[in-house]
Each structure stands twice: as structure tokens, then as C-alpha cells.
Amino acid sequence: ETGVTQSPTHLIKTRGQQVTLRCSSQSGHNTVSWYQQALGQGPQFIFQYYREEENGRGNFPPRFSGLQFPNYSSELNVNALELDDSALYLCASSIGLGQQETQYFGPGTRLLVL
């Protein structure tokens, strides 16, 4: 186990609603990245937080937003849900910044938008 937990495990929402997904990283992991994994695809980078500040963002619209808290937890918020937002959402934490910092992935939250 990676020590990274995510909640909830599954979620069903309807188009136009808002959703908050949560991630709890290992203690001491200052970096958290969020990825979207569509069915049959590789994870796509959404954004990254380092010590509670956004450190980069992928090609996702502003309705995807995030927060990182001092207690090593973080949130992904998605507003105005669209059908294409249906996917597995993964968070990954690492101790610091740097490409060789191993990213430890949680099991994901599977979101279905109807």
C-alpha cells in the first residue's frame, strides 16, 4: 500500500453539479498531483500543489480547481460537471519537487456523470 487514500471510492453525479474529491497523502509529502484517467487511457495531469501553492496546471479548464492543506490532505473540485468528466481521478503524492521524487498514487475515485 502507498499510504495515499482517496474518498469517496465511487461517486455518481448529474451534469451541471459540483463535486469535491479528497486525498490524504503520507505525512511529510509536500507535493500532491491530481490526474484524470479516462477508461482505457493513461492518466492525464490536471494540476500539482507544493506546500499549499499551485505549482503547475495541465490542459484542464478553470472549473477544475484544487486545494492543499497543511495536514497533507488535498481536494479536487470540479464545477459544472460535464458527461466527459466521467473518469477515475487519481492523486499522487511525493516528498518534494523533482522528477525523481517517486509519486505514490492513491486508488482513485471513480466519478460517473449522468
Added chain:
Amino acid sequence: QQQVKQSPQSLIVQKGGISIINCAYENTAFDYFPWYQQFPGKGPALLIAIRPDVSEKKEGRFTISFNKSAKQFSLHIMDSQPGDSATYFCAASKASGTYKYIFGTGTRLKVLA
């Protein structure tokens, strides 16, 4: 330029055989290449990673071969076992900025007993 192309999409191997998964990239700024293994219902887990200053890295039954001039790298799983049945993702990142991973599309490996 940001893509990592992975093949094959799926692979069936007999127990004890060699599984080979290939990836190719365009962006020469990529200089870190991890491989992740994902079982159903789980998040990806790091298997092995390589930097382009070496042409091969081996850890147990898993070997990465790297061809910098061709911008290609591959994962070899020796003596494949049924427990290796999973989806494998290659990824790439740059040595600056967010160090985000660009993932391939995945290879679903099934090892027959």
C-alpha cells in the same frame, strides 16, 4: 510533442515468457522515464525508472532498455508470471517546472498459466 506513444495496446504471454512493451516520445526535453503497473481497482505503482544517461536498467525480472537517438524505450518482463497480469504505463517528464508525468495509453498484459 507532449505525447508518449505506447504499444501494443494489449499483450498475451505464456507463463515463463518475455513480455515486451514499447514507448516512443518526441520531446527531447524529457529526461526521466518511469514505468508504472496498475492492477484493477488500484492506483498505478512505480515499477522501475531510467534516465537517458544509461541505456539499460535492470531490477529483478524487469528491465528498461533506452535508445536515446531513436527516442524510444521499452520494458522487458522476464519469466513472466500470472501475477504480472496488469496494465502497464510508460511515462516521461522534464527536469524543470512541475515535473508532471506524461503517460502513455497503457498496455494490458495477460500472462497465461
